[in-house]
Amino acid sequence: MSVLRRVLLAVGSNPLVERQMTTRALARRIALRFIAGETLEDGLTAVRAEAAGGRTATLDFLGEAVTSATAARAAQGTILDAVTRITADALPSGLSIKPTQMGLRFDPDLTSELLGEIAGKAAADDQHVTLDMEGSDVTEATVALCERLRAAGHANVGCALQAYLRRTEDDVERLTAAGASIRLTKGAYAEPPDIAFPTRREVDLSYVRSADWLLANGHYPRIATHDEALIERAKRTAIRLGRSPEDFEFQMLYGVRRELQGRLIHAGWQLRVYIPFGTQWYPYFLRRIAERPANVVFFLRALAGS
Secondary structure, three states: HHHHHHHHHHHOOOOHHHHHOOOHHHHHHHHOOOOOOOOHHHHHHHHHHHHOOOOEEEEEEEEOOOOOHHHHHHHHHHHHHHHHHHHHHHOOOEEOOOOOOOOOOOOOHHHHHHHHHHHHHHHHOOOOEEEEOOOOOHHHHHHHHHHHHHHHOOOOOEEEEEEOOHHHHHHHHHHHOOOOOOOEEEEOOOOOOOOEOOHHHHHHHHHHHHHHHHHHHHHOOOOOOOOOOHHHHHHHHHHHHOOOOOHOOOEOOOOOHHHHHHHHHHHHEEEEEEOOOOOOOOHHHHHHHHHOOOHHHHHHHHHHHO
């Protein structure tokens, strides 16, 4: 991870900076490049638009690190509403959920209960539920949670893994053994070098190793990257292994690399778009800004009140 990115994430996590950013019109306009809007209806509208363009979706109600059972249950209520609407409107969408939004940091049993209820309702309409991966302090708990939910009979639950973590290749095999479909990402959190690979080259090589293994052995791999070189590598690997385009998918974030998304669909590959919505958009927005140096200028303009 670059020094600039580390500094940006550190500064941006300051509560004063967050208040300044979330109350300024420019910051909100920038955020809407990456976020469907603040309401469930905004998210569903974006799902419909993506479906019209040949894309499927995974819908994410933004929010993380809740500190009370009341907040966790309130978040679950919105997600259950999303499940109902996806089914009623016959939308091609699954769900992505951050376990800390369901209380993972303070009550793992509550988290299992709430996610089990979501997964059970989602399964009735064959909606897939992906556990988003967060910071390294909850990586093991999230992997174990996925195993626990699947062992309880929730066959529609999978997990995201982050290639920049040194443990990820082992987790890929571990969760595949549990039957989980894995979304493979690069990773978007600030982590020390003893936990995460510090250079882009090392992260890319880790990604390639895990993607190759998943395409050879995984259950419906979800190759989540905007890196065109890694996408081309995955396509070549799938063709070499005889993996059908219907038996895995590429994933990209809402509002990112739209032209590349279109090219993949036109060429016959499956593409799912990660669509976030909700009022708690700032942490997600900050990670998107930090991912590319070209985005930093927008962040700085917002801080300056331009």
